[in-house]
Each structure stands twice: as structure tokens, then as C-alpha cells.
Amino acid sequence: EAGVAQSPRYKIIEKRQSVAFWCNPISGHATLYWYQQILGQGPKLLIQFQNNGVVDDSQLPKDRFSAERLKGVDSTLKIQPAKLEDSAVYLCASSLVSPRRMNTEAFFGQGTRLTVV
């Protein structure tokens, strides 16, 4: 079974530039998550989709971050304009069912390591 695919693996941009990340979840997985993981910290949820609808985006800095999941499959996360503190690994994860179902495992992609200089 193919895992969660993310691209690019690495990205270096200057502050105030824009960047976009792409995620292809495991086939058939209805729930998709974007997490931000800063070095030395645990992943922090940015946004959660159920199919193509947003379940939670309360921790997404909406003045500069946006995400979409058209057609309920692939997803993109965009940062515009980037700040130095956005340097982190951006992890995409997917799960088969909603977290409302007990013990739902989330499968993670390898992440995109973003460096803002």
C-alpha cells in the first residue's frame, strides 16, 4: 500500500516569499491533517479536513496560511508571505475514518522541511 506522499522534501525561501506544499493521502482516506513541527517540539495541528470540508482550522494563522483539499483527495498548504518563524517541518497525515471512531491511526508523510532565511 502506497503511503502518504508529500512534495517537495526540502524548500529554502527568503522571508516574505510564498511557498506551497502538496500532499497526496493514502487512497480512500477521508481525513487529512496538516501539522507543523518546529525543531524540538511535537507536531502542532494546523488544519484537519474530512473529505473536502474543513473540520478544524483554529490553529492555522489565516493571515498568511491557507489550505485546500479540492475533490477530497490531494491537498495543498500555502504560506504567503513567509516569516522566519515558519521554518519547520510540515507534515501531512491521513486516516481512514474520522477520529470520532475509536483508535483511528494516522499515517504520516515524510514531511517538507522548510527553511526561511
Next chain:
Amino acid sequence: RKEVEQDPGPFNVPEGATVAFNCTYSNSASQSFFWYRQDCRKEPKLLMSVYSSGNEDGRFTAQLNRASQYISLLIRDSKLSDSATYLCVVISGGSYIPTFGRGTSLIVHP
């Protein structure tokens, strides 16, 4: 108080040792609990779910204490390959959002 708290460590133990980590959560309505493992510069991967009755998988034992609002992970007979960061994940009944702790770093040395 953070929603999910872990001691970041590192826990530095010799091969063969037994080591235990705790993770506390603040939301009493939390319903699902997991331990994930994350190797250096890799993505998190599920180690085990945590059931109310406790569960064991080989050298790993996970337990839940709802009264005190913490989960634990016990590793027996530590191997060098167990060196990693162990992330606690809690899903609350109201939000259904998986929330990660900051992770506990384990270093097993010869």
C-alpha cells in the same frame, strides 16, 4: 496548562534497562490515546494504541490512568534501536483533534 505534556528528557539508559515515560493530559473528555515513535529527521509512526485495560506488545506496555489523567509507556529490555523520540497523542471527545505532546527523547547506549 498544556493540553498534553511530556518530559522531553533525554532519558539515557543502558541496553537491557527498563524505562518508563508518562504523558499527562488536561481534558477529562479525552477518548483515544496513542504512542507514536519518531526517529531523527523522520516522520512519526504509530507504536501502539492505548486501551483502557492496558495493552502489551512484546517489550512495550502501555497503560491508561483516567483518574489521574495520564498514560504511560514501559519499555523492557531496551535495545539500541529503541533510541528515538516517543510522542504521546490524545484525541479529545469534543474536538476529535489528535493533539501531540512534545515528545520524550530516549537514548539507549551500549
